[in-house]
Amino acid sequence: MNWNEIDTYVKHWLEEAGNRITASFQNELNIETKSDRNDLVTNIDKETEQYFIKNIQSKFPDHHILGEEGYGEKLESMDGIVWIIDPIDGTVNFVHQQRNFVISIGIYQNGVGRLGYIYDVVQKELYSVEAGKGAFFNGTRLAPLEEPPLSDAIIGMNATWLLSNKLVPVENLHALVRDIRATRSYGSAALECIYVATGRTDAYLTMRLCPWDFAAGKIFIEELGGVVTDVFGNSLNMLEKSSVFACKPGLHKEILDNYLLRGISK
Ligand code: IPD
Ligand code: CA
Ligand code: CA
Numbered sequence: 001m002n003w004n005e006i007d008t009y010v011k012h013w014l015e016e017a018g019n020r021i022t023a024s025f026q027n028e029l030n031i032e033t034k035s036d037r038n039d040l041v042t043n044i045d046k047e048t049e050q051y052f053i054k055n056i057q058s059k060f061p062d063h064h065i066l067g068e069e070g071y072g073e074k075l076e077s078m079d080g081i082v083w084i085i086d087p088i089d090g091t092v093n094f095v096h097q098q099r100n101f102v103i104s105i106g107i108y109q110n111g112v113g114r115l116g117y118i119y120d121v122v123q124k125e126l127y128s129v130e131a132g133k134g135a136f137f138n139g140t141r142l143a144p145l146e147e148p149p150l151s152d153a154i155i156g157m158n159a160t161w162l163l164s165n166k167l168v169p170v171e172n173l174h175a176l177v178r179d180i181r182a183t184r185s186y187g188s189a190a191l192e193c194i195y196v197a198t199g200r201t202d203a204y205l206t207m208r209l210c211p212w213d214f215a216a217g218k219i220f221i222e223e224l225g226g227v228v229t230d231v232f233g234n235s236l237n238m239l240e241k242s243s244v245f246a247c248k249p250g251l252h253k254e255i256l257d258n259y260l261l262r263g264i265s266k
């Protein structure tokens with residue numbers, strides 16, 4: 001597989017898609033709700049996904065595509081080359097803030113992450129990774145992840161963890177939040193993952209994501225020495241919804257053992 005050729009096309013398509021998205025700020029959005037009133041989709045999410053699919057199919061007709069808005073395929077296997085696309089990750093931010101959203105693309109070969117892209121359209125910040133060859137921020141290589149002590153850690157997690165949930169006892173989460181330095185919540189899973197990859201935060205903990213939310217971010221974090229699992233420490237299935245716990249390796253074990261799994265029989 002000529003990964004360089006794919007990389008050149010993706011970077012060109014990301015730039016063009018980004019320009020179309022920023023140009024759309026002038027126009028009125030067509031906003032629909034999906035599963036509930038917090039789950040929005042716009043004409044721009046749909047148009048962006050269609051733009052990528054049209055281009056991928058014309059250059060790489062034998063590749064498979066899984067996209068959030070459903071214009072790709074209904075995949076039952078990760079065999080071959082699979083593009084996993086979130087055309088706008090952080091749609092609520094896109095609609096309300098016109099910032100803090102990204103395009104996220106993970107490219108897998110037989111289930112193994114090969115190329116990843118997270119593009120912050122408004123900031124014009126492009127993160128790219130090729131597994132085994134390094135991760136980059138606007139072309140500058142990102143350093144391997146360093147471990148902070150738990151007491152200095154910043155964890156990306158949102159306020160839904162305040163509610164009782166079926167995954168982690170709320171008192172375990174209270175203890176975790178008390179013991180770390182701070183929490184953050186950015187409203188885009190891919191942005192949260194790239195913040196872990198760049199060391200701006202130390203972990204990301206979330207209850208329920210779809211593969212397109214974490215497909216690219218997982219490749220970045222693993223390339224830089226981090227660990228991405230569900231909140232029980234199991235590896236993620238790229239075709240299923242899951243909780244996600246992305247973190248630096250030693251901290252990942254410490255948080256799993258002392259907080260997330262505390263009092264839970266595995
Ligand atoms: C959402 C964002 C958000 C996460 C949600 C996702 P979308 O993706 O990543 O941060 O908490 O679970 O659905 O719908 O904006 O692409
Ligand atoms: Ca969505
Ligand atoms: Ca998403």
Ligand code: CA
Pocket residue numbers: 045068086087088089090091
């Ligand atoms: Ca989306």
